[in-house]
Every structure is written in structure tokens, then in C-alpha cells.
Amino acid sequence: MDVKDRIRGSERLKKFIYWLLVPKNQARPRLWVKWFVNPFYHKKGRGATICRRTRMDVLPWNIFELGTNSTIEDFSTVNNGVGAVRIGSRTRIGLGNTIIGPVTIGNDVRLAQNVVLSGLNHNYEDVSMPIHEQGVSTAIITVEEETWIGANCVVVAGVTIGKHCIIAGGSVVTKDIPAYSVAVGNPARVVKTYNHDTGEWQRAVNKNLIAV
The missing domain is CATH 2.160.10.10 (Hexapeptide repeat proteins)
Structure with a gap:
């Protein structure tokens, strides 16, 4: 089982990962996601x-x-x-x-x-x-x-x-x-x-x- 499957299979882990990426009750990602993650995942x-x-x-x-x-x-x-x-x-x-x-x-x-x-x-x-x-x-x-x-x-x-x-x-x-x-x-x-x-x-x- 790879990392993605483990995250999908655990509601608790999924919530924790989401909290790491996005502040509670917000839609905007955290600044570290904007600066250090998105540039490697998204195409411009x-x-x-x-x-x-x-x-x-x-x-x-x-x-x-x-x-x-x-x-x-x-x-x-x-x-x-x-x-x-x-x-x-x-x-x-x-x-x-x-x-x-x-x-x-x-x-x-x-x-x-x-x-x-x-x-x-x-x-x-x-x-x-x-x-x-x-x-x-x-x-x-x-x-x-x-x-x-x-x-x-x-x-x-x-x-x-x-x-x-x-x-x-x-x-x-x-x-x-x-x-x-x-x-x-x-x-x-x-x-x-x-x-x-x-x-x-x-x-x-x-x-x-x-x-x-």
C-alpha cells in the first residue's frame, strides 16, 4: 500500500493532512503550500x-x-x-x-x-x-x-x-x-x-x- 492509499484509507490521517495544508474553516492553502508545494505540482x-x-x-x-x-x-x-x-x-x-x-x-x-x-x-x-x-x-x-x-x-x-x-x-x-x-x-x-x-x-x- 503506497502513501496515497494509506491517506485515503484513514479518515484521521486524511483530516490531519488537510489541516497541514489548509487552516481550519478556510479554503486558502497555507503559505508554505503556496511557496514550496504548488510550484512543483501545477503548470504555468x-x-x-x-x-x-x-x-x-x-x-x-x-x-x-x-x-x-x-x-x-x-x-x-x-x-x-x-x-x-x-x-x-x-x-x-x-x-x-x-x-x-x-x-x-x-x-x-x-x-x-x-x-x-x-x-x-x-x-x-x-x-x-x-x-x-x-x-x-x-x-x-x-x-x-x-x-x-x-x-x-x-x-x-x-x-x-x-x-x-x-x-x-x-x-x-x-x-x-x-x-x-x-x-x-x-x-x-x-x-x-x-x-x-x-x-x-x-x-x-x-x-x-x-x-x-
């Missing part, structure tokens, strides 16, 4: 920038990757505590974003200000217990390459946004958005899609062009 591409006022709640037991020439702006929060966070190359995570894994973001993506992508939900089935004690469920969010997400958008767990989409500011994306689409609203719906045959954007006038 050449020319990538994490601005000084970004909150990086990243831990070594899940993946964090930031691609070449990508930027995470100030006042954003990135958390991989319950799922991997992968960010591609030449992508910009705007001011005040919140990204909670599992989340995968492709190349050449732009997230404007105050965007929330959360791949977790809190369980709530047992009404005899506080919700925060019931654990979480996760479903990966995928944002494919070249997509632009406007300010103050929310993308919920399990959603895929296709390539080269535009999500209008203030939208709440609750279902998948097909590639080459413009979506708007709460819940977000597709209002335009790109027709590769005509080379033009066309209005969504039938059910085939609505987010499914």
Missing part, C-alpha cells in the same frame, strides 16, 4: 501572468494549469479544491472572476469582469442537516476556444459552451451552447448562430438554434 506556461491581487485557492491534490501567455487579472479567485482547473493559452481571465473547478477553458478565450464559473453544487437532500455539512457534487464546465463571455455572467456546473461563442453580459448559462452562437438572457438562449455556408450570422428562428 511561458509568459503566463497571475496578477498580485488574485486569490489562488489551489491545492496539490487537483490539477491547476495556466497556458502560455495567459493572464488571470486582479481580484479574481481560482479554486481547485474539488476539481481540476485548466486554462489554455492566450486566454484572459478578467477582473473579479470566480473559477471553481472542475473547469476547463480553451485557448484564446476572454472572460470579462465578475464572471462566475462554478463546477460544484452543494448537496441539500437531508433537511435534518445544515447544507454545508452535506458535501458537494461536481460536473465539469467546458468553455471551448475563442469564446467571449461578457461581464457579470454565471455559468453553472455541467455546461459546455462551444467554440467561438459570445455570451452577452449578465447572462446565466444553464444549458449547453452550441459552437458559433450568440446567447443572451437568464436563462441564456441562443439568438444568433453563424452559417458557414453563407458566411453570415443569422437570427435563431427555430428550435434547432436554441440552447439544448
Whole structure:
């Protein structure tokens, strides 16, 4: 039995290791983890920038990757505590974003200000217990390459946004958005899609062009 299996098999040991990495009742790792552990576990591409006022709640037991020439702006929060966070190359995570894994973001993506992508939900089935004690469920969010997400958008767990989409500011994306689409609203719906045959954007006038 290796070290990881021993930790997984002992609830007491697991709690002790977690305490070593993260202060009680906190999500942010201890400074020694940030300085001496995470740099060896996580990948940061050449020319990538994490601005000084970004909150990086990243831990070594899940993946964090930031691609070449990508930027995470100030006042954003990135958390991989319950799922991997992968960010591609030449992508910009705007001011005040919140990204909670599992989340995968492709190349050449732009997230404007105050965007929330959360791949977790809190369980709530047992009404005899506080919700925060019931654990979480996760479903990966995928944002494919070249997509632009406007300010103050929310993308919920399990959603895929296709390539080269535009999500209008203030939208709440609750279902998948097909590639080459413009979506708007709460819940977000597709209002335009790109027709590769005509080379033009066309209005969504039938059910085939609505987010499914």
C-alpha cells in the first residue's frame, strides 16, 4: 500500500493532512503550500501572468494549469479544491472572476469582469442537516476556444459552451451552447448562430438554434 492509499484509507490521517495544508474553516492553502508545494505540482506556461491581487485557492491534490501567455487579472479567485482547473493559452481571465473547478477553458478565450464559473453544487437532500455539512457534487464546465463571455455572467456546473461563442453580459448559462452562437438572457438562449455556408450570422428562428 503506497502513501496515497494509506491517506485515503484513514479518515484521521486524511483530516490531519488537510489541516497541514489548509487552516481550519478556510479554503486558502497555507503559505508554505503556496511557496514550496504548488510550484512543483501545477503548470504555468511561458509568459503566463497571475496578477498580485488574485486569490489562488489551489491545492496539490487537483490539477491547476495556466497556458502560455495567459493572464488571470486582479481580484479574481481560482479554486481547485474539488476539481481540476485548466486554462489554455492566450486566454484572459478578467477582473473579479470566480473559477471553481472542475473547469476547463480553451485557448484564446476572454472572460470579462465578475464572471462566475462554478463546477460544484452543494448537496441539500437531508433537511435534518445544515447544507454545508452535506458535501458537494461536481460536473465539469467546458468553455471551448475563442469564446467571449461578457461581464457579470454565471455559468453553472455541467455546461459546455462551444467554440467561438459570445455570451452577452449578465447572462446565466444553464444549458449547453452550441459552437458559433450568440446567447443572451437568464436563462441564456441562443439568438444568433453563424452559417458557414453563407458566411453570415443569422437570427435563431427555430428550435434547432436554441440552447439544448
